[in-house]
Amino acid sequence: MTRWPPLGSGGRCVDLHAHTTFSDGSLAPEALVALAVERGLSALGVTDHDSTEALPRAQAAIRATLELVPGIELSSAAEGLDLHILGYYIDAECGALCERLARFGAERRERTRAILQRLAELGAQVEEETVLALAGPGVVGRPHIAMALIQAGHARDLDEAFRRFLGSRGAAFVRRPAFTPEEAIALIHVAQGVSVLAHPGPLLAHVVVERLAAAGLRGIEIWHPQHTPTTMRRLHALATRLGLLETGGSDFHGPGRGADLGSLEVPAEVMGPLKQVAGVAG
Incomplete structure (x- = not known):
């Protein structure tokens, strides 16, 4: 079982889940990168919903002290469950991804x-x-x-x-066209990315994660504002049992909108296994 450094141990941290104005975030890519540098993060995942348009601008703004993890958050649904799949180190110019x-x-x-x-x-x-x-x-x-x-x-x-x-029980709710998490996982892999289940929360049945792992899912988001220490321990044990990567982030949408960037102290050590699976040097 992997043992990460304890929170507050003083090591540099990463935030692998953040949004920009190219989805539902309030900061432009350049401002998001600047804030990550200000917070002393060693890596930043830019993971807009169903969009990679922020990535070139974020990459252009990157400073020597910060690594950009090019990402995306794909929305999917199965059996009445809304499931989001993060894709890390994707090829944003992949034709199949761009078309979808x-x-x-x-x-x-x-x-x-x-x-x-x-x-x-x-x-x-x-x-x-x-x-x-x-x-x-x-x-x-x-x-x-x-x-x-x-x-x-x-x-x-x-x-x-x-x-x-x-919301799903709201008077004006309209269901989005069908796109399953298995399809999201496959699309991320076509784009040479690493698929990670975003914020599974405390109630998602293990059998759902097991099914996604069988479909090729590579990781679980362990650190997230919705996850209590008990939930994190449960997800950590599940990831260990299924041989899945562990990632995390603040799901940052902008100042004053939920958790702050870098607030969860995700240890930088998660980057090694993630980059190894992605085939990224360093």
């Missing part, structure tokens, strides 16, 4: 229009132009609709917007 991401973008726009139609029928109308402006240069998603609902006075905060309207 373009389809994701179109599907996201169609889903947004369907949700907005339902909201209008519920008397909570927001304009598509407002949502797209909030999405900025990246892919549009439910968080941007939630922000538009807040601006229009239809919800007090993100939690209420998702609880009343946008």
